[in-house]
Amino acid sequence: MLSSFPGFAGRLFATEDHDFSLALIQAYNDWHVEEWCGAYPARFIPMTLPVIWDPAACAKEIRRNAARGVHSMTFTENPAAMGYPSFHDLEHWKPMWDALVDTDTVLNVHIGSSGRLAITAPDAPMDVMITLQPMNIVQAAADLLWSKPVKAYPDLKIALSEGGTGWIPYFLDRVDRTYEMHSTWTGQDFGQQKPSEFFRDHFLTCFISDPVGVELRNKIGVDNICWEADYPHSDSMWPSAPEELDAVLKQFDVPDADINKMTHENAMRWYHWDPFTHITREQATVGSLRKAAEGHDVSIQALSKRDHSSQSSDWQAQIKEATVNVSGSD
Numbered sequence: 001m002l003s004s005f006p007g008f009a010g011r012l013f014a015t016e017d018h019d020f021s022l023a024l025i026q027a028y029n030d031w032h033v034e035e036w037c038g039a040y041p042a043r044f045i046p047m048t049l050p051v052i053w054d055p056a057a058c059a060k061e062i063r064r065n066a067a068r069g070v071h072s073m074t075f076t077e078n079p080a081a082m083g084y085p086s087f088h089d090l091e092h093w094k095p096m097w098d099a100l101v102d103t104d105t106v107l108n109v110h111i112g113s114s115g116r117l118a119i120t121a122p123d124a125p126m127d128v129m130i131t132l133q134p135m136n137i138v139q140a141a142a143d144l145l146w147s148k149p150v151k152a153y154p155d156l157k158i159a160l161s162e163g164g165t166g167w168i169p170y171f172l173d174r175v176d177r178t179y180e181m182h183s184t185w186t187g188q189d190f191g192q193q194k195p196s197e198f199f200r201d202h203f204l205t206c207f208i209s210d211p212v213g214v215e216l217r218n219k220i221g222v223d224n225i226c227w228e229a230d231y232p233h234s235d236s237m238w239p240s241a242p243e244e245l246d247a248v249l250k251q252f253d254v255p256d257a258d259i260n261k262m263t264h265e266n267a268m269r270w271y272h273w274d275p276f277t278h279i280t281r282e283q284a285t286v287g288s289l290r291k292a293a294e295g296h297d298v299s300i301q302a303l304s305k306r307d308h309s310s311q312s313s314d315w316q317a318q319i320k321e322a323t324v325n326v327s328g329s330d
Helices: 018-039 055-066 089-101 125-144 148-154 170-184 195-202 210-217 243-250 256-271 288-293 305-329
Strands: 072-075 106-110 158-161 203-207 223-225
Touching: 055 089, 055 148, 072 223, 089 148, 106 125, 106 256, 125 158, 125 170, 125 195, 125 203, 170 195, 195 203, 210 243, 223 256
Parallel strands: 072 106, 106 158, 158 203, 203 223
Antiparallel strands: none
16 A cells, blocks of 8 residues: 555655654554554555655664564655665665565555656656656666665565566566676676576566566566556556456466466565455455445546646646756756
């Protein structure tokens, strides 16, 4: 369960008053874990916010939440874009890495969580930005895979949120080729493994509607893939997600064992989450869940023309701001 209101890295709460900011982060995490996710433990996996401005305080917050069974923390995909040291500064973030590994907590990085998305021009149609959204997570994957923490912490777990999977087979070929051709002068050292093997050891990926990724799942690693509904975003397949996913799975003759891993078992394993301690497997079927929703309004409400105009203006403003930030970083 991600946080849109304070930002995926708690940006809204990162004020100049660090004591006040910490109180905000902890209050939000308490509400999120105990009330929001606690109300439906079979439905939500809690994901806390980080204390991004202070790695030592962040480590304490990771341990505080892990003590109550939380093994997931959201984080920016590019701290350098937010004015913090990059992932390559191992010593700066060391307390956080230590706490994540000690508590088996997953670091979840979400597309655009640094405030930057892959864009071409301020006046480019919104379709360009939407098409290029996965490129943001490709950048994060490369940044993290070549960083020191991935090599220093064999048990470190990183999840790439909303990035899709179809790009991964080429990405893995490319990182292996880069290592083979350039590591002697770049100084990279993955020991006896290839970068692609490190990727499968450390990264969890996800897809919404990704036929190419499903077809090439064995080149990615079935143990590294999760399906996501992405409700209520416009990329979501809701409310026909089960039928659309089923059609893709049947198209590529995906066996039940792979389906189980991608739809729930991988998430259960990575996040120490077992919904079936709260509901039965029969209660978790599509038919049972739809039966339970009878009497509730689940219709799709179209935005009015005014709402569409306002939404488009908001996006254009964000794109323009991001373009200024990128230009200024040169």
